Amino acid sequence: MIISAKAVKVGNNIDTDVILPGKYLVLTDPKELAKHAMEGIDPTFTQKVKDGAILVAGENFGCGSSREQAPIALKHAGVKCIIAEFFARIFYRNAINIGLPVIEYRGISEIVEDGDLLVVDLKSGTITDRTKEVVLKIQPIPKFILEILELGGLIEKLKQEVKK
Numbered sequence: 001m002i003i004s005a006k007a008v009k010v011g012n013n014i015d016t017d018v019i020l021p022g023k024y025l026v027l028t029d030p031k032e033l034a035k036h037a038m039e040g041i042d043p044t045f046t047q048k049v050k051d052g053a054i055l056v057a058g059e060n061f062g063c064g065s066s067r068e069q070a071p072i073a074l075k076h077a078g079v080k081c082i083i084a085e086f087f088a089r090i091f092y093r094n095a096i097n098i099g100l101p102v103i104e105y106r107g108i109s110e111i112v113e114d115g116d117l118l119v120v121d122l123k124s125g126t127i128t129d130r131t132k133e134v135v136l137k138i139q140p141i142p143k144f145i146l147e148i149l150e151l152g153g154l155i156e157k158l159k160q161e162v163k164k
Contacts, residue, residue: 001146003080004119005080005081006053006054007054007055007129008049008055010055010058011109012058012059012060013058013059013063015064016065016091018041019037019038019071020067020070024069025069027069030073030076033076034072052078053080055081057083057084057085057109058109060087061088061091063091066090071094071098075095079100080101081103082103083120084108086106087104103120111129113132122146
């Protein structure tokens with residue numbers, strides 16, 4: 001599974017209230033949720049990611065309440081993958097469950113600049129910054145998580161299991 005897109009950077013301690021403000025939790029359509037992704041910190045965010053982006057974040061990304069709508073909003077806004085210094089555990093698992101790849105890499109915020117072209121190879125375990133011509137080695141994603149991501153989320157994976 002190879003993901004290629006430009007980097008869009010955000011800072012540290014981006015909580016789920018910032019990713020998707022609570023007033024939008026009444027929405028159920030992922031496309032409607034996507035319109036409000038990160039609007040509190042960057043009103044132009046959805047324009048930056050609409051053609052596909054890799055979100056690069058600092059420490060503690062996804063902290064706060066365990067709302068599954070936060071990664072759904074990001075995914076449907078155009079975020080193809082999130083690379084952060086580290087994630088809040090519940091956000092990390094919610095992202096995988098909905099089919100949004102998430103990668104922890106210490107120092108990523110100091111290496112990648114906004115707009116850099118990134119290529120992430122989840123199987124081989126590399127992040128390549130094509131703009132800077134830097135290759136970073138990451139922990140390869142376990143096979144069972146890759147299957148979830150490749151099928152578009154845990155529900156799709158379970159549907160495949162039931163068909164067997």
